[in-house]
Amino acid sequence: MPDRENIKVCEIFYSVQGEGINAGVPSVFVRLFGCNLTCDWCDTRYSWHRDFARFEKMSARKVADRICAFGGLPGKNIVFTGGEPALQQEAIRRIRKELMARRDHFSLSPEDQFTFELETNGTRRIEDDFWNVINISPKLQNAGQQPYPVLAHCFPREHHQKTWWKFVVEDEKDMDDILALLKEHHISPHKVLLMPQAQTRDELIAASPAIIELCKQYGFRFSPRLHVFIYSDKAGV
Numbered sequence: 001m002p003d004r005e006n007i008k009v010c011e012i013f014y015s016v017q018g019e020g021i022n023a024g025v026p027s028v029f030v031r032l033f034g035c036n037l038t039c040d041w042c043d044t045r046y047s048w049h050r051d052f053a054r055f056e057k058m059s060a061r062k063v064a065d066r067i068c069a070f071g072g073l074p075g076k077n078i079v080f081t082g083g084e085p086a087l088q089q090e091a092i093r094r095i096r097k098e099l100m101a102r103r104d105h106f107s108l109s110p111e112d113q114f115t116f117e118l119e120t121n122g123t124r125r126i127e128d129d130f131w132n133v134i135n136i137s138p139k140l141q142n143a144g145q146q147p148y149p150v151l152a153h154c155f156p157r158e159h160h161q162k163t164w165w166k167f168v169v170e171d172e173k174d175m176d177d178i179l180a181l182l183k184e185h186h187i188s189p190h191k192v193l194l195m196p197q198a199q200t201r202d203e204l205i206a207a208s209p210a211i212i213e214l215c216k217q218y219g220f221r222f223s224p225r226l227h228v229f230i231y232s233d234k235a236g237v
């Protein structure tokens with residue numbers, strides 16, 4: 001198959017994972033352009049809104065080149081995010097193939113290999129089994145999303161161990177949505193993370209204590225938003 005320059009890439013950058021179970025892990029972020037939702041509080045509108053159209057069409061080889069340029073060798077956590085990266089799963093497959101070919105070239109030990117992490121809103125079925133971590137972040141009514149858009153089986157059941165459910169929470173009123181979703185999808189509380197809805201560092205600090213209380217009450221994990229805490233509303237970090 002030719003390596004077409006048809007992957008809509010919004011940005012590629014090296015940072016630490018800011019949210020979820022891998023928070024703090026050095027990671028290369030591949031932010032793909034395009035989303036099927038329009039959340040009111042979306043902090044990455046530039047990754048899908050037509051007013052921005054901020055993307056470059058790239059080949060899989062070029063994306064892999066850019067990933068490997070951050071330190072040269074594999075051995076990194078690669079986070080596919082968006083927008084909604086599950087809209088471009090064929091493209092992700094091609095990028096991964098390019099990366100795995102480089103891994104084989106360097107004959108790396110297992111601990112030096114790439115790991116792959118996905119951030120998705122849960123509205124598209126995840127077709128591949130290579131993901132090491134799948135973060136599903138369903139959008140609640142606080143995002144202006146009605147009706148509830150999460151797919152009943154957005155990931156294969158065998159991926160259960162790798163899958164974490166991450167919710168952006170404004171206040172206690174969101175718990176009805178969350179508890180209904182957990183019941184519908186048979187999700188155990190230990191797979192759930194809550195994080196505050198906040199666009200800036202000040203908003204994040206102000207909102208966090210109430211979310212921690214909800215985590216204590218329901219037995220969920222609290223997820224930091226390190227990028228907001230450290231860089232506030234700056235993009236690409």
Ligand code: SF4
Nearest residue numbers: 035037039042083121
């Ligand atoms: S699903 Fe994510 S990227 Fe898409 S509009 Fe909502 S918050 Fe933004």
